[in-house]
Amino acid sequence: MSAEPARDGHRHPSVTDPVARAHQAAYWRANIRYLGVLLAVWFVVSFGFGIILAPYLNAFRIPGTGYPVGFWFAQQGSIYVFVVLIFVYVVLMNRLDRRFELDEGEDA
Amino acid sequence: MSVRLWTFALVAASFALYIGIAIWTRARSTKDFYVAGGGVSPLANGMATAADWMSAASFISMAGLISFMGYDGSVYLMGWTGGYVLLALLLAPYLRKYGAFTVPDFVGDRYYSQVARVVAVVCAIFVSFTYVAGQMRGVGIVFSRFLEVDVTTGVIIGMAIVFFYAVLGGMKGITYTQVAQYCVLIFAYMVPAIFLSLLITGNPIPQIGLGGTDQASGMALLERLNGLQQELGFAEYTSGTKSTLDVFMITAALMVGTAGLPHVIIRFYTVPKVRDARLSVGWALVFIAILYTTAPAVAVFARTNLLANVAGKPYADVPEWFHKWEATGLIGFDDKNGDGLIQFVGPDAVDGTGAPVPNELRVDNDIMVLANPEIAGLPNWVVGLVAAGGLAAALSTAAGLLLVVSTAVSHDLLKRTFRPQISERGELIAARIAAGAAVLVAGYLGIHPPGYVAQVVAFAFGLAASSFFPAIILGIFSRRTTREGAILGMVAGITFTGWYIVHFALLHPELNSADHWWFGISPQGIGTVGMLLNFAITWTVSRFTPEPPAQVQVLVDLIRVPRGAGAAHEINA
Numbered sequence: 001m002s003a004e005p006a007r008d009g010h011r012h013p014s015v016t017d018p019v020a021r022a023h024q025a026a027y028w029r030a031n032i033r034y035l036g037v038l039l040a041v042w043f044v045v046s047f048g049f050g051i052i053l054a055p056y057l058n059a060f061r062i063p064g065t066g067y068p069v070g071f072w073f074a075q076q077g078s079i080y081v082f083v084v085l086i087f088v089y090v091v092l093m094n095r096l097d098r099r100f101e102l103d104e105g106e107d108a
Numbered sequence: 109m110s111v112r113l114w115t116f117a118l119v120a121a122s123f124a125l126y127i128g129i130a131i132w133t134r135a136r137s138t139k140d141f142y143v144a145g146g147g148v149s150p151l152a153n154g155m156a157t158a159a160d161w162m163s164a165a166s167f168i169s170m171a172g173l174i175s176f177m178g179y180d181g182s183v184y185l186m187g188w189t190g191g192y193v194l195l196a197l198l199l200a201p202y203l204r205k206y207g208a209f210t211v212p213d214f215v216g217d218r219y220y221s222q223v224a225r226v227v228a229v230v231c232a233i234f235v236s237f238t239y240v241a242g243q244m245r246g247v248g249i250v251f252s253r254f255l256e257v258d259v260t261t262g263v264i265i266g267m268a269i270v271f272f273y274a275v276l277g278g279m280k281g282i283t284y285t286q287v288a289q290y291c292v293l294i295f296a297y298m299v300p301a302i303f304l305s306l307l308i309t310g311n312p313i314p315q316i317g318l319g320g321t322d323q324a325s326g327m328a329l330l331e332r333l334n335g336l337q338q339e340l341g342f343a344e345y346t347s348g349t350k351s352t353l354d355v356f357m358i359t360a361a362l363m364v365g366t367a368g369l370p371h372v373i374i375r376f377y378t379v380p381k382v383r384d385a386r387l388s389v390g391w392a393l394v395f396i397a398i399l400y401t402t403a404p405a406v407a408v409f410a411r412t413n414l415l416a417n418v419a420g421k422p423y424a425d426v427p428e429w430f431h432k433w434e435a436t437g438l439i440g441f442d443d444k445n446g447d448g449l450i451q452f453v454g455p456d457a458v459d460g461t462g463a464p465v466p467n468e469l470r471v472d473n474d475i476m477v478l479a480n481p482e483i484a485g486l487p488n489w490v491v492g493l494v495a496a497g498g499l500a501a502a503l504s505t506a507a508g509l510l511l512v513v514s515t516a517v518s519h520d521l522l523k524r525t526f527r528p529q530i531s532e533r534g535e536l537i538a539a540r541i542a543a544g545a546a547v548l549v550a551g552y553l554g555i556h557p558p559g560y561v562a563q564v565v566a567f568a569f570g571l572a573a574s575s576f577f578p579a580i581i582l583g584i585f586s587r588r589t590t591r592e593g594a595i596l597g598m599v600a601g602i603t604f605t606g607w608y609i610v611h612f613a614l615l616h617p618e619l620n621s622a623d624h625w626w627f628g629i630s631p632q633g634i635g636t637v638g639m640l641l642n643f644a645i646t647w648t649v650s651r652f653t654p655e656p657p658a659q660v661q662v663l664v665d666l667i668r669v670p671r672g673a674g675a676a677h678e679i680n681a
Binding site: 101 | 174179181182185186189190192193196197198201315316318319320321328329330331346347352355356359360381382383386387389390393394397400401404665668669670671
């Protein structure tokens with residue numbers, strides 16, 4: 001009844017070969033670094049600018065509009081940044097996958 | 109043509125479209141039924157995810173809620189979009205690589221435990237049913253107002269449509285139907301918003317109009333609204349009244365809850381590759397953001413209209429839409445001082461002598477979006493379009509949730525737990541029967557909605573946040589996480605969150621205020637605390653229990669790299 005995750009493992013070099021293992025660990029560290037930076041931005045625009053600092057930022061207006069800065073981050077800006085973050089992550093990871101030759105190829 | 113005729117025509121045309129798509133794309137295998145054959149393009153999947161995600165609450169209620177809450181409404185805007193960043197970065201690519209059919213599949217295999225699997229199944233079913241109840245209420249509201257049939261008939265018509273395409277088409281039918289439903293709902297949402305923005309600010313783009321100038325007064329629109337709010341004794345619109353900690357906690361609970369909801373997660377099993385899963389989340393958020401950045405503009409336009417054109421005016425002069433909505437009981441005027449004027453004032457309002465002024469107008473949040481076209485005097489076809497859009501939003505979400513329930517029964521409970529020898533054909537039949545039964549239960553919940561619908565939905569988010577999210581994240585990011593840690597963490601997270609919500613929302617509603625809450629955290633935001641508790645317990649217990657078997661650790665290594673992802677598959681096959 002138990003799963004057989006090792007099924008793929010037999011023919012997967014990263015599981016048995018120490019060089020492949022180190023290679024994969026380096027890939028994973030690079031991934032974690034990207035995550036750290038992107039999630040920091042995610043946190044700062046929403047919880048930082050949109051919530052914690054909003055009362056102070058509301059004293060300023062976005063030039064040329066009627067938006068108080070904190071209010072804009074909470075109801076518009078953070079959402080735009082979220083979208084951009086995901087696409088940045090997609091591009092970064094596609095590059096990283098190719099660099100480490102761990103991508104899926106064209107017809108995986 | 110009258111409003112009623114337009115509504116009938118547009119609703120009937122959109123339903124015919126959904127049924128046509130369902131027949132064209134019906135499922136022929138369990139793989140079609142569960143994950144649409146795993147061959148959906150990232151763009152189409154993103155659009156379907158957006159329709160799946162944006163429910164009657166997003167389409168009908170959200171703008172009205174924000175309109176009423178002002179800055180505090182930001183919790184919904186950030187909470188229901190920020191979770192997609194977590195999904196894209198922390199969940200979707202890895203779960204796609206793993207390639208199972210369901211969330212309990214992953215939890216059961218990663219934690220090498222049938223107990224963990226069953227706990228996950230129970231959570232998935234409970235979360236999905238509480239959610240569905242809210243959708244069906246939305247269907248009822250739209251039908252009763254626009255088609256002038258009673259709510260029961262309306263719900264039955266809606267259930268029949270969902271039954272048809274969810275049972276016949278499974279995930280494949282649902283996905284392509286949802287693409288069509290997204291187009292209908294976003295068009296229906298944007299048309300009145302653009303008209304209103306032009307009317308009020310002279311700019312056709314609502315997101316810019318919101319920061320623009322009010323045509324009537326020449327002031328910045330938000331500044332004018334803040335002024336009107338304070339004149340009438342309400343809090344300033346752009347500042348809000350909730351405590352910062354509570355806003356923080358609610359936003360976090362909604363974000364994490366979003367990333368933990370099974371009907372959202374399973375969508376990313378339907379794309380062909382890991383990189384498609386990442387991209388697909390991005391597209392989903394683009395399509396969601398179109399509505400979510402428009403909603404705060406609609407909220408401000410509606411609020412300004414209400415304060416400028418209804419508040420303080422004689423009841424005898426109110427426009428026709430006011431009387432139409434009065435008939436549904438969703439707007440009400442009670443002339444307490446008998447002066448024939450509509451006093452619409454906030455809790456701080458005082459008259460010239462300093463005596464408090466009673467409020468005489470009651471407006472249900474749910475009518476803001478639905479009544480907007482009429483308030484703005486837009487053509488009849490726009491009113492009909494909004495009805496079709498609201499139904500598209502409610503039906504697409506209901507279908508996605510029903511699929512989770514049927515999959516949980518036929519795949520997780522029958523195939524993976526109790527009847528592993530079941531044939532492919534038998535499993536497909538079981539999935540269809542389970543979907544049919546789930547439709548009936550959802551219909552019943554729609555006709556007899558449980559009290560406190562809002563609390564029940566908050567419960568679904570809190571539950572997802574405090575159960576699935578930590579188990580999945582730690583399962584991917586910490587090889588050392590053990591079965592014992594995950595099970596104890598999930599049970600503790602759910603129990604704590606559930607107890608807090610039930611205690612304040614259901615057992616002691618009289619204590620449900622900031623004075624009695626722990627540290628001023630509302631039941632809506634407590635899921636964040638439950639999630640942290642789950643993380644802490646899972647982490648600690650995992651350090652003191654035997655490490656996971658070697659094959660599970662290999663599985664974790666394999667999930668982390670994209671190479672070698674096949675189509676979504678059966679682990680045991």
